[in-house]
Amino acid sequence: MFQIVYREEMAEGTVVLNEVMAPGIAAKAKPGQFVMIRANEEGERIPLTMAETNQEKGTITIIYQIVGKSTALFKTLKEGDSYLDIIGPLGRPTRIEKTGRVTCVGGGTGVAVIYPITKGYKEAGNEVTAIIGARTKDLLILEDKMRAASDNLRVCTDDGSYGHHGFVTDVLKEILEGEGTDLVVAIGPVAMMKFTCELTKQYKVKTVVSLNPIMVDGTGMCGCCRVTVGGRTRFACVDGPEFDGHEVDFNELTHRLQAYVNDERVSYKSFLKGSKC
Amino acid sequence: MVEKEKKGKIPRQPMPEQNPKARARNFDEVPLGYSEEVAMLEATRCLQCKNPTCMAGCPVDIDIPAFIARIKEGEFASAIAKIKEKNVLPAVCGRVCPQEMQCEKTCVLAKKGEPVAIGRLERFSADWERAQGKVSTPKKEPSTGKRVAVVGSGPSGLTVAGDLILKGHDVTVFEAFQVPGGVLVYGIPEFRLPKAIVAAEVDYMKKLGVKFECDKVVGATVSVDELFEEGFDAVYIGVGAGLPIFMHIPGENLIGVYSANEYLTRSNLMKAYLFPEFDTPIIRGKDVVVFGAGNVAMDAARTAVRLGADRVRIIYRRSREEMPARIEEIHHAEQEDVEFILLAAPLNFIGDENGRLTGVRCQRMELGEPDESGRRRPVPVEGSEFEVACDTAVIAIGAGPNPLLTSATRDIRLSKRGYIIVDPETGKTIKKGVWAGGDIVTGQATVILAMGAGRKVANSIHKYLTLGW
Ligand SMILES: Cc1cc2nc3c(=O)[nH]c(=O)nc-3n(C[C@H](O)[C@H](O)[C@H](O)COP(=O)(O)OP(=O)(O)OC[C@H]3O[C@@H](n4cnc5c(N)ncnc54)[C@H](O)[C@@H]3O)c2cc1C
Ligand code: SF4
Ligand code: FES
Numbered sequence: 001m002f003q004i005v006y007r008e009e010m011a012e013g014t015v016v017l018n019e020v021m022a023p024g025i026a027a028k029a030k031p032g033q034f035v036m037i038r039a040n041e042e043g044e045r046i047p048l049t050m051a052e053t054n055q056e057k058g059t060i061t062i063i064y065q066i067v068g069k070s071t072a073l074f075k076t077l078k079e080g081d082s083y084l085d086i087i088g089p090l091g092r093p094t095r096i097e098k099t100g101r102v103t104c105v106g107g108g109t110g111v112a113v114i115y116p117i118t119k120g121y122k123e124a125g126n127e128v129t130a131i132i133g134a135r136t137k138d139l140l141i142l143e144d145k146m147r148a149a150s151d152n153l154r155v156c157t158d159d160g161s162y163g164h165h166g167f168v169t170d171v172l173k174e175i176l177e178g179e180g181t182d183l184v185v186a187i188g189p190v191a192m193m194k195f196t197c198e199l200t201k202q203y204k205v206k207t208v209v210s211l212n213p214i215m216v217d218g219t220g221m222c223g224c225c226r227v228t229v230g231g232r233t234r235f236a237c238v239d240g241p242e243f244d245g246h247e248v249d250f251n252e253l254t255h256r257l258q259a260y261v262n263d264e265r266v267s268y269k270s271f272l273k274g275s276k277c
Numbered sequence: 278m279v280e281k282e283k284k285g286k287i288p289r290q291p292m293p294e295q296n297p298k299a300r301a302r303n304f305d306e307v308p309l310g311y312s313e314e315v316a317m318l319e320a321t322r323c324l325q326c327k328n329p330t331c332m333a334g335c336p337v338d339i340d341i342p343a344f345i346a347r348i349k350e351g352e353f354a355s356a357i358a359k360i361k362e363k364n365v366l367p368a369v370c371g372r373v374c375p376q377e378m379q380c381e382k383t384c385v386l387a388k389k390g391e392p393v394a395i396g397r398l399e400r401f402s403a404d405w406e407r408a409q410g411k412v413s414t415p416k417k418e419p420s421t422g423k424r425v426a427v428v429g430s431g432p433s434g435l436t437v438a439g440d441l442i443l444k445g446h447d448v449t450v451f452e453a454f455q456v457p458g459g460v461l462v463y464g465i466p467e468f469r470l471p472k473a474i475v476a477a478e479v480d481y482m483k484k485l486g487v488k489f490e491c492d493k494v495v496g497a498t499v500s501v502d503e504l505f506e507e508g509f510d511a512v513y514i515g516v517g518a519g520l521p522i523f524m525h526i527p528g529e530n531l532i533g534v535y536s537a538n539e540y541l542t543r544s545n546l547m548k549a550y551l552f553p554e555f556d557t558p559i560i561r562g563k564d565v566v567v568f569g570a571g572n573v574a575m576d577a578a579r580t581a582v583r584l585g586a587d588r589v590r591i592i593y594r595r596s597r598e599e600m601p602a603r604i605e606e607i608h609h610a611e612q613e614d615v616e617f618i619l620l621a622a623p624l625n626f627i628g629d630e631n632g633r634l635t636g637v638r639c640q641r642m643e644l645g646e647p648d649e650s651g652r653r654r655p656v657p658v659e660g661s662e663f664e665v666a667c668d669t670a671v672i673a674i675g676a677g678p679n680p681l682l683t684s685a686t687r688d689i690r691l692s693k694r695g696y697i698i699v700d701p702e703t704g705k706t707i708k709k710g711v712w713a714g715g716d717i718v719t720g721q722a723t724v725i726l727a728m729g730a731g732r733k734v735a736n737s738i739h740k741y742l743t744l745g746w
Contacts, residue, residue: 024493024498024499025498028497028498038455042548042554042555042556043556044547044556044557045547045557069556070556084455085455085491085492086492087453087455087492087493087494087498088494088497088498089497089498090494090497216539216542216543216547216557217453217454217542219453219494219497219519219679219681220519220520220679220680220681221519221520221521221538221542221679222521222536222538222539222542223521223523223535223536223538223539224535224536224539226523226530227530228530233523233525233529233530238680238681251632252530252632255532255631255632255633256530256532256632258532258631258632259532259560260558260560263552263553263558264558266553267552267553267556267558270553
């Protein structure tokens with residue numbers, strides 16, 4: 001059992017942070033790696049990238065957006081409650097090297113994923129600019145942490161309620177046109193990663209993305225997480241989750257993420273009904 | 278009444294089964310098992326040969342005539358005790374072993390076409406004991422203070438654990454999934470091997486003192502070297518052949534195309550057949566095709582039937598004679614209206630604008646010269662392309678070695694295909710204190726062969742822990 005020692009709601013309760021006791025995983029995890037997590041016997045195994053780990057306390061921090069039954073169920077867990085299963089650390093860690101100028105772009109809950117990576121690049125001696133975005137000010141997460149983790153933080157909101165009025169790609173374009181950057185790391189909704197890659201391709205700037213396909217085991221035994229990269233099928237859970245964004249078939253990923261939309265709706269509805277009465 | 282009949286005149290007793298129409302809509306076990314009377318009657322068919330040829334066909338040397346003689350006398354407790362001397366998972370083996378290729382093939386009565394139903398009697402004995410509610414545990418030898426780590430809880434790992442705990446060693450099993458059992462829980466479906474039976478076998482191991490650490494991926498959560506640092510004296514690698522093999526044809530990533538591993542894991546381990554009571558979904562296809570013709574393919578096809586498909590078709594590139602599945606499984610699939618398209622192979626999958634599978638284009642094959650496996654090689658027939666409409670496809674053409682652990686473990690030798698190379702006599706790898714066995718050494722084989730490998734390794738580990746490498 002993996003106990004929740006700290007819990008926080010963010011983005012008006014649409015996003016939840018859990019700090020969970022998992023000493024074995026905390027001791028080994030590196031930026032970019034994920035865990036498979038399950039709340040109860042009936043539950044699904046869900047992949048979540050770790051936003052932070054604390055070796056001394058033996059905890060890992062996960063941050064998730066409430067998007068369906070499983071995350072809605074996670075949200076009901078209080079401090080002191082436990083997850084039934086957490087498996088990890090899985091996936092390849094981010095290859096953090098001293099590259100020079102690095103731009104880390106995070107959208108939505110992708111900010112949680114890119115946070116440890118941003119920190120890692122800065123600690124490795126890079127000059128790191130971070131761009132984070134959300135639909136509106138109240139949905140923005142981890143602003144302070146991202147500011148501390150980078151040399152320069154730029155914030156965007158789609159509705160202009162805070163920071164730059166527009167998309168993260170607008171700000172990225174400014175940078176690409178201006179001082180330039182040696183590497184872009186983009187993590188967030190598929191559409192955001194796709195547009196980012198289309199943009200950076202024009203400037204021939206290497207771009208790393210972290211993919212979030214549906215997974216079952218997370219250890220390379222089912223192939224559920226397959227993605228096409230450079231024309232080859234790869235398993236995101238063991239070959240990734242990070243890949244060269246210019247090689248990724250984002251349309252296929254978008255489709256595959258829709259595989260169970262109807263089932264998810266059924267599941268979520270029956271959960272909401274059940275929790276009301 | 279039984280006694281009066283002359284030996285050999287009694288026909289092989291049929292297995293009572295759930296009727297095909299009813300069972301096609303549920304996940305309950307298909308064969309229902311012998312009653313005491315039928316088991317005793319079947320046992321009288323055994324000739325108690327002086328030179329029991331059946332035993333030559335048993336990979337773990339069960340004293341077959343001895344346990345059958347006890348069933349005949351109605352001494353069921355002593356029958357199961359006899360079996361357990363050699364086989365730690367009799368309820369499982371009695372259900373999934375290919376007896377027709379093993380003991381029942383070499384039984385003298387097989388020549389006349391009706392071997393003793395050894396497998397059914399084995400299953401009967403184990404079920405009888407479980408039904409009594411008190412499972413006897415054999416005596417353990419005094420503690421040696423030595424610690425053994427078993428990686429993977431499939432049949433080979435369970436055998437190693439069961440054997441070594443009785444020899445007085447302290448055994449911990451590390452399993453990547455949330456429950457122990459390996460293929461027995463994630464692969465083989467409920468209707469062929471009820472999960473409660475696997476759980477009972479695991480509980481029995483726990484009662485013997487074996488510790489289970491689930492959710493531990495060795496190679497990720499902890500490395501083999503770290504296991505030694507933690508104080509284990511020996512490590513057994515029994516991680517199975519869990520890598521799905523795809524066909525690498527266009528359209529394979531369309532929604533609706535599954536590896537057998539994914540399809541069966543969703544249904545069995547994650548209980549997607551009980552969705553939405555359980556959260557993991559699975560596509561309940563109306564028109565399902567399955568590629569391959571082994572046990573895995575039959576399991577996938579019969580799962581699709583139970584998930585509500587209108588039509589399930591198995592597409593296989595060779596002919597009926599070459600199908601590797603057990604005869605019983607093929608027979609069960611046919612009874613459940615699974616159709617076979619033989620001598621055909623897929624060329625590409627076809628999808629709609631949403632990336633969902635709508636069909637598969639295939640090509641006819643004919644059999645040419647035998648290949649290295651001795652089976653005649655299928656060769657494409659020019660201009661014979663045809664299309665099969667389907668909304669779900671399951672690829673069950675085999676599995677390979679998962680590199681997760683092997684690539685993270687230094688100093689073990691791998692074959693070109695990625696399997697672990699071991700000394701065939703002992704199961705030793707070239708790394709001191711590390712053994713391997715089961716599917717990760719042989720490639721996907723059978724439960725009993727994995728157990729046989731586990732037995733050999735357990736003996737070797739015991740020798741090492743008491744005498745040295
Ligand atoms: C669908 C299907 C049907 C089958 N039907 C039959 C049948 O009817 N009769 C028959 O005899 N055989 C059958 N087989 C084959 C048989 O199940 C296997 O040969 C046998 O289970 C192999 O046993 P094993 O112990 O080597 O590995 P497995 O049973 O594969 O167990 C390996 C275990 O190791 C775990 N593991 C893997 N990597 C790690 C890691 N890094 N750390 C920790 N744990 C890990 C896995 O999760 C798994 O639980 C079937 C196989 C399948 C897939
Ligand atoms: S070979 Fe057949 S008849 Fe002879 S002992 Fe074995 S099971 Fe009985
Ligand atoms: S999630 Fe199963 S192989 Fe990646």
